Amino acid sequence: EAASLARSEGAGGLAQWVLVELQGEVEPRQSGGLAGSLLGDLHYTREGIPVLIVGHHILYGKVVQLEKPFAVLVKRGAGEPGPAEPRTHYAVTALIKTKLLFKTRPKPIITNVPKKA
């Protein structure tokens, strides 16, 4: 049984995404789950330091060029039903060569929809 990681068709090459690494876990505040909810605002200082504001926390991080890049795999639906085992196909949808590493760990980070000013 083989699952192939075919490249996604896309205009000119694979997309480049960015990894954000945070301490702790992400918990949804609303019971509806994470989809659609805000995480926070990502700024950069003029020196290039990433600053992430999540709820009431400010996290300072750094930009790291990954020695070993990541490929982002996306599951494509199961294969055709039939006598053969259903295959799981993965597609490589993007590459990640850069990460924003946030090392400070105050408390569990809670998603929050800020009130209007």
Added chain:
Amino acid sequence: GAMRNREEVDATLQTAKLNPAELLPAVHCLSFGPQAGTGECCLLQLEPGLCAELEAGNSLVIRGEKHEQAVLCSKDKTYDMKIADTSNMLLFIPGCKTPEQLKADEASCNIIHSQIAGFSSNYWELRRCRPKLKKLRKLLMEDPYEGPDSQKDQTLAFSKYTTEDFLSLIQASEEEILCHLQVIDACKIEGYWRILEFDYEMKLLNHVTQLIDSESWSFSKVPLRTCLEELGSLEPKEMIEHILLSYGRKYIDDAGEVYFEMREEKICRAIAQMLLQNAVKFNLAEFQEVWQQSVPEGMTTRLDQLKGLALVDKSSRPETILLLKVEDLPEDNQERFNSLFSIREKWTEADITPYIQDLCAEKQTVGALLTKYARSSTQNGVKVYNSRRPIS
């Protein structure tokens, strides 16, 4: 929810007591995309070279049946896959720009709404491994080709394999599979990969060596054309050519004629196997005599031609030799050593090397393997290796 606007962003900055003047003008408002929590997305850490392969448009394939541990294959390499757990949260974000990218594009819009595509606390880690090729030979041996005159039922199609079949059954890259098929002298017959049944292979070889003898050709200049003419009535031409390719090195002379330089070592080895497979063990001296007489006139037999094929016992009186083929031994490192130590309790490095050489990973030495899987001691002034643990 509604997307954040500049006022809201600025208000947050104010609450956070951050000075906008010290920040780049653009802000990323991060939110979780619709698929974010579903686990449909995961991360694969790439070993050197794989990133470039993906960017060049090549695919990677995960191979393995349910009972096998999955491996990842590029077009020419195989990797073990393992989950690496971190204690952190990794968010993967499309369209997120780095400071350099933002500075390079000052005119870019002020607010970038980025949707987090997914997150995970773990990722797949890869480690280069030996391709798992033993199964390839095992599958081919299910139905070895015995020649066109064989009485066997020709409709046993289920035991015949194409390249595509191997790509889905064998945990190795395509290049490693094709290379190994060549190493084991497999050939394509009617679109299926086949391995020759040993007796049939020897029959073909014998036709060729007899012809070489009767034509008084040099072993290094055997003409393909004449072989096909003279032997084509006895065996299929594809088989004549295949045996020449298996046991000779092909070259083309200035006139464009195809010749073969016969491989003495391989021919002597095959004949040794033919002799040794008929009994459990042989008197070494008797074997050497019969062996020399059995090889083509002009070829010289030497015991070192039999590395990985036969094992000599110098401690017994008289000295003996038995058939022991490395390809019949287990593929897994620990199982291989267990098997070898159950055949013989103590081994010299010279004797054991041909039986463990193929286990060496990239840049690994036989010495390193011995250090890991064996214990050394000195016996009669000679360094020997035995098992690290009792063999049941």
